[in-house]
Amino acid sequence: MFLLALTNGLVIGIIYALAALGVSLVVGIMNVVNFAHGEFYILAGYFSYHFANTLGMNYLAAMMLSVGLVLIFGMIIEVLLIRKTYGDDLYSLILTFILSIVLQNTYLLVFGPYPNKPPNWVKGATNVFGQFYYGNQRLAACGAGLVVIAIVYLMLKKTWFGRMLRATSQDREVAELNGVNTTALNMLSFGLGCALAAAAGVILSPIFPVTPTGGMAVALTAFVVVVLGGMGSFWGCVVGGLIIGLVENFGAAFISSGYRHVFGFIILIFVLLVRPAGLFGNREI
Amino acid sequence: MKKSMVCMVFVVLLIFIGSAGFVAAETLKIGVVGPRTGTAAATGKSFTEGIKLATDYVNAHGGVLGKKMEVVFEDTAGSPDKAASGFERLVTRDNVVMVLGESHSSAALAEIEVANRLKIPFIVAEAWADPITAKNYKFVFRAGPSNSGVVNETIAKWVIHEGFKKAYIVAENTDWGLGIGKLCEKALNAAGIANKTVVTERKGQDHYTELAKIKAFNPDVILAFVYGTGLHYFVAQAGEVHLTPKAIILDGAGPPSLWPDFWNNVGDYGNLECLVSSMHKDVELTKLATLFRKNYEKEFGKAPTDYKSRSIFDVVLIAADAINRAGTTDANALVDALEKTSLTVTRGQVAFGTTKGGPEYHQWMPPMLVIQWQDKNQIVLYPPAGATGSLKHK
Numbered sequence: 001m002f003l004l005a006l007t008n009g010l011v012i013g014i015i016y017a018l019a020a021l022g023v024s025l026v027v028g029i030m031n032v033v034n035f036a037h038g039e040f041y042i043l044a045g046y047f048s049y050h051f052a053n054t055l056g057m058n059y060l061a062a063m064m065l066s067v068g069l070v071l072i073f074g075m076i077i078e079v080l081l082i083r084k085t086y087g088d089d090l091y092s093l094i095l096t097f098i099l100s101i102v103l104q105n106t107y108l109l110v111f112g113p114y115p116n117k118p119p120n121w122v123k124g125a126t127n128v129f130g131q132f133y134y135g136n137q138r139l140a141a142c143g144a145g146l147v148v149i150a151i152v153y154l155m156l157k158k159t160w161f162g163r164m165l166r167a168t169s170q171d172r173e174v175a176e177l178n179g180v181n182t183t184a185l186n187m188l189s190f191g192l193g194c195a196l197a198a199a200a201g202v203i204l205s206p207i208f209p210v211t212p213t214g215g216m217a218v219a220l221t222a223f224v225v226v227v228l229g230g231m232g233s234f235w236g237c238v239v240g241g242l243i244i245g246l247v248e249n250f251g252a253a254f255i256s257s258g259y260r261h262v263f264g265f266i267i268l269i270f271v272l273l274v275r276p277a278g279l280f281g282n283r284e285i
Numbered sequence: 286m287k288k289s290m291v292c293m294v295f296v297v298l299l300i301f302i303g304s305a306g307f308v309a310a311e312t313l314k315i316g317v318v319g320p321r322t323g324t325a326a327a328t329g330k331s332f333t334e335g336i337k338l339a340t341d342y343v344n345a346h347g348g349v350l351g352k353k354m355e356v357v358f359e360d361t362a363g364s365p366d367k368a369a370s371g372f373e374r375l376v377t378r379d380n381v382v383m384v385l386g387e388s389h390s391s392a393a394l395a396e397i398e399v400a401n402r403l404k405i406p407f408i409v410a411e412a413w414a415d416p417i418t419a420k421n422y423k424f425v426f427r428a429g430p431s432n433s434g435v436v437n438e439t440i441a442k443w444v445i446h447e448g449f450k451k452a453y454i455v456a457e458n459t460d461w462g463l464g465i466g467k468l469c470e471k472a473l474n475a476a477g478i479a480n481k482t483v484v485t486e487r488k489g490q491d492h493y494t495e496l497a498k499i500k501a502f503n504p505d506v507i508l509a510f511v512y513g514t515g516l517h518y519f520v521a522q523a524g525e526v527h528l529t530p531k532a533i534i535l536d537g538a539g540p541p542s543l544w545p546d547f548w549n550n551v552g553d554y555g556n557l558e559c560l561v562s563s564m565h566k567d568v569e570l571t572k573l574a575t576l577f578r579k580n581y582e583k584e585f586g587k588a589p590t591d592y593k594s595r596s597i598f599d600v601v602l603i604a605a606d607a608i609n610r611a612g613t614t615d616a617n618a619l620v621d622a623l624e625k626t627s628l629t630v631t632r633g634q635v636a637f638g639t640t641k642g643g644p645e646y647h648q649w650m651p652p653m654l655v656i657q658w659q660d661k662n663q664i665v666l667y668p669p670a671g672a673t674g675s676l677k678h679k
Contacts (some may be wrong), residue, residue: 001497008493053549105322113326115514117550125525132497135525208490209550211514213323217488252494258458258484260494 004132005253006246011142013245015204018145019218020225020237021152022196028169028232029189031089032082035096037197037222038215039103044070044198045210046107049116059119063202067195074194078187086186100215107212117209118202137206144203149238152196156234165189169232221264228268230278239279243267312355313348313614315604316375316384317597318396319410323362324488324513327544328388328411328593333358335594338580339601349608356601357381361392368392372399372407382614383408383607385600388593390414390460397425406607406619410600411593414460415468419644424616426623426637426647428600428630430563432465434650439561440537441472443655443667444506447676453504453532454482455495455511455519462487462510465537469508485511492519496526507534516541517550524554530679535655536560543590548661557677559657559666563632564592568654568671574631599630599651623647 019041026034044066051062081099085091122140125133156162167175168182176182200218201210208214225244229236244264251263275281317336321329336356343354357379359371368387375381376399383406387393393412400407401422409417409427413435418427444452452473456466466482473480481502483495499507507528511519516536523529535558536542542560551558566588569575577598581589589595603626608614611622624647628635632651640646655667657676664674 001494001501004493004497008491012491108322108326113330114544114546115517115550116546117517120552123552125527132500133525133527134493135522209514209517209546211324212326214514217490249494253497256484257489257495257498258486260486260489260491 001253003129004134005249007128007134009246009249010242011138011245012249013242014142014145014149015200015241016221016225016245017238017241018148018203019197019200020222020229020241021149021234022193022200023219023222024226024229024232024234024237025165025196026190026193027226029165030082030086030186032085032092032190033089033096033223034190034193035093035219036077036100036103036215037193038217038219039100039107040070040074040194040197040215041201041204041218042107042210042212042215043073043103044201045118045205045214046111046116048118048202048205049210052118053116059121062118066202067198070198070201071191071195075187075191077194078190082190083183083186100219104212104215111212113212115209115211115214116205118206120206135207141203141207145200148196148199148203153234161188221261224264224268226278228271228278230281233278233280236278236280243279311352313350313352313608314355314357314379314381315601316372316379316381317356317358317386317601318361318368318372318375318384318392319358319386319388319597320363320392321358321360323364324515325363325388327513327591328540329358329360331540331591331594332386332388332410332597334581334585334589335597336601338577338584338594339598339605342580342598343601343605347609349605350612350614354601354605361387361389361396363389363392365391365395369395369399372396373403376403376405381405382616383604383619385604386410386597387412390417390464393417394460397422400424404616406604406616406623408600408604408623410596412461414464415644416460416464417644418646418648421641421646423620426649428603428635428637428649429596429651430653431644431648431650432461432468433644434648435537435561435653436465436468436472438650439653439655439667440469440508440535441476443535444473444478444508445476446667446669447506449505449533450479451502451504451506452478452480453499453502453507454480455499455507455509456482456484457487457489457511457515458484459487459512461512465510469510485515487512487515489515490518492522493526496523496528499523499532500526500528504532507532508537509534510537512538513541517544517547520551520558521554524551529554530557533676533678534558539563540591540593542658543592545590555658556660557657557679559655559676562592562654562656563651564589564595565654565656565663565665565671565673567673568665569631570633570652571629571631573629577631595631596651599632599635602630603628603635 047066051057120137122136128134225240229240247263252260319332361368385408388411390412413432456462539560539562607622611618638645656663
């Protein structure tokens with residue numbers, strides 16, 4: 001049971017980190033808490049399902065196309081809705097909350113109430129350490145999650161675009177004085193945040209089929225991870241995701257599986273009491 | 286000239302308002318509560334289908350009190366607070382004479398308090414928790430399964446009938462899941478069948494930890510009281526960890542195993558899964574059941590799968606029958622009429638219990654079946670009188 005809790009905690013933790021990265025990016029750069037984050041995750045899952053299952057596309061092409069479409073959709077949302085709220089955090093909070101409800105009901109109307117699952121990339125399960133069987137799709141999703149996290153890290157640390165993002169995150173005015181077009185950067189950042197939610201959606205929907213209201217749980221866990229790790233911190237997301245994944249799994253294994261998500265909240269409260277800004281609490285990404 | 290114009294407009298308006306009132310009075314409103322959004326929104330879809338067929342049927346047979354019957358559906362999203370306020374809106378805003386429906390026990394437990402306070406007859410369709418009728422409220426009825434009825438009449442008897450020696454109960458942390466889990470423990474203990482229970486979260490997606498605990502017990506059968514998408518996750522993951530098909534899973538609710546995407550979501554791991562249901566095309570207890578199936582196929586162009594569409598159909602017919610027999614919309618008269626119900630619906634002959642003191646009060650328990658998926662075909666296993674095949678397992 002210990003090995004299973006450890007393995008599953010790490011895998012689920014990576015997945016949580018991936019889902020939280022988009023939230024962290026948008027908070028760090030734009031100071032916008034995107035309540036509709038989970039709905040972008042779900043939208044990508046639906047796109048992926050319909051491209052692969054209904055249109056018969058290759059699953060990899062379906063995933064890439066889904067992420068691309070959600071990126072564009074996110075940028076459009078930024079231009080039409082979010083841009084007007086800059087300077088007042090409360091407005092963007094309320095706006096994304098309403099957007100979340102509108103999107104949920106739209107999904108229900110368009111896609112129906114039943115859970116939809118894109119095809120698995122791999123089938124079957126692997127016997128881990130001769131102790132237990134673990135789904136191959138989960139292992140593949142964990143690997144894909146690590147690749148996406150590594151790409152985001154390299155983009156932030158090694159590219160000119162990443163340097164602009166970090167500069168804007170640290171001091172928006174100084175970044176503007178140095179020629180950074182922060183309006184365009186906001187649009188790209190919001191789109192990228194949505195695309196990261198979409199990446200999590202297409203990676204996870206073969207394991208956890210999507211439903212119209214399924215995004216709420218995703219967004220809630222992502223917020224817990226971001227707050228635990230520290231708002232806007234890349235490493236905060238990764239470490240926060242792993243901590244929540246491990247705590248939930250060990251709690252479910254050795255205390256009670258009926259309160260799996262409560263354990264994460266308990267750890268969050270404990271960490272915030274000791275470090276109110278989170279584990280890696282600063283605005284740098 | 287101007288005066289006469291004003292008078293004419295006034296008269297036209299009066300006629301319009303009068304005729305609108307006349308039209309409004311030509312219908313009699315009944316409320317339905319149920320989830321149209323949330324994790325069990327699929328039930329709302331089934332309810333909507335059943336309501337359409339039921340209103341067509343009732344209105345084609347003379348309506349209620351000489352008027353057309355109109356159903357107003359209030360979404361409860363499976364949430365107790367929304368359920369209570371939705372119920373109250375139906376009574377105070379829409380002036381419904383009776384409320385029907387619901388499929389979440391937690392929501393129904395909130396609604397029965399409002400029904401009791403507002404003195405409005407409420408017939409529960411598919412919320413199974415025993416306390417709904419065990420509270421013995423005068424205005425609360427249930428024409429559908431109860432936890433104790435399903436466990437004692439169907440699940441426990443089936444487990445004994447199949448000769449299972451070890452059972453594992455998986456209960457989601459809701460009024461329905463915890464309640465039916467406890468009743469199963471009690472029934473299995475009385476039958477001398479070794480059993481264990483694990484509680485899981487209602488909205489939980491990952492069941493690997495629970496499955497590892499179950500696998501260590503090496504059960505013959507897993508009684509899964511997990512509703513909605515969670516059931517699909519559970520079945521798929523049980524297959525991944527090689528728990529099934531050696532152990533047989535029984536879906537203790539039923540509909541999620543009948544949803545359109547079930548096979549896409551669980552793949553081959555769905556084969557040999559068992560489920561509880563009150564509907565099967567080869568076990569139609571009344572002529573109305575056959576008529577329902579035919580009308581459903583005609584209206585929606587597919588065969589009915591989720592039995593909750595037929596449950597709400599029955600409940601609407603029970604309500605219409607009671608109103609017509611009462612000859613009035615007075616709540617006390619409706620309760621009297623409901624208590625004297627003797628009506629044949631799709632699931633058999635309805636008669637509500639009138640003995641106070643337990644969950645049997647104002648309860649009618651329809652017969653339930655245990656069905657197994659065998660190569661994507663539904664085979665009825667229990668009761669033996671209705672069986673269309675026998676249990677397969679590896």
